[in-house]
Amino acid sequence: MDRNLALEMVRITEAAAITSARLMGRGDRKAADQAAVDAMRRAFDSVPIRGTVVIGEGERDEAPMLYIGEKVGAGWTAIAGVELMPRVDIAVDPLEGTNLCATGQPDSIAVIALADDGKFLNAPDTYMNKLVVGPACRGAIDISRPPTWNLHAVAEAKRCRVEDLTVVILDRDRHTVLINEVRRAGARIRLISDGDVAPAVACTQPDSGVDLVMGIGGAPEGVLAAAAVRCMGGDMHGQLAFRSQDEQDRAYKMGIKDPDRVYKLEDLAQGHVMFAATGVTDGSLLRGVRFYGGGASTHSVVMRSKSGTVRFIEARHDFERKPASSGLRSSH
Structure with a gap:
């Protein structure tokens, strides 16, 4: 994948963040997600x-949502140059933490990830037990072991208590x-109401x-x-x-043959992966959208696994010059 696609991904998350941020604290999670x-x-x-x-x-x-199997990008409608446009897998959550946005709480983000064709797990819409750590603990964790074991393994890897x-x-x-169990082991806990993608990214920092x-x-x-x-060299x-049983049956049709399998990060x-996210509300990793007269500012992160580069991008958007950024249609 061309590295310039990373910036294109940021433009997409910025647009979603700005539009949904207009509905922050309005109590309508569905409207914010739809935006x-x-x-x-x-x-x-x-x-x-x-x-x-x-x-x-x-x-x-399930229109109007971005559903599994949906085709997106200019390559599906272009007349010329189609062969030069890469086929990619897309993982997307236009508004991670819809309740967080609707109530104005921290860590709501717009997020997207790209991988080479066929390189993302085609995960069904079900639950997943997760264990995520940063680069210092790569190779130290084992989700099949008790939480206390993993806490001690992480502490040893990080040379802390x-x-x-x-x-x-x-x-x-x-x-x-x-x-x-985590409390008995002595670790500190941050309980969150929704949205575990932003904390997973944060633990790599x-x-x-x-x-x-x-x-x-x-x-x-x-x-x-x-x-x-x-992208960050962490582990999961x-x-x-x-x-x-219905969820398990649907997963089987999607290619999940072993329902008890432990999935490692790879x-x-x-393959080559790109990740981009833009803050909707202020959080531990990103600042939320700030509106001012005639525009807004955004704070985003973009990563590439090939280079390991992580860029934090602060952007100002002028709604007079680019009305689409405002989430409103131009009156001209």
């Missing part, structure tokens, strides 16, 4: 790729046992204050997180956690 989806779709139209959504917001053609570690866990009833992400969240979000972790294990995201 992000519509902005992403428009932005994809000018990107020189033949993209297929393999991680999206549904497994069927377990008491110095901060673990991010979704605040859900299903995590009562996990939370109690040495100064983010996040050391691990543990627990069960969405499987699609797990693949998105894996893309970022691959995942294991699908089906909520019903199983989730292979």
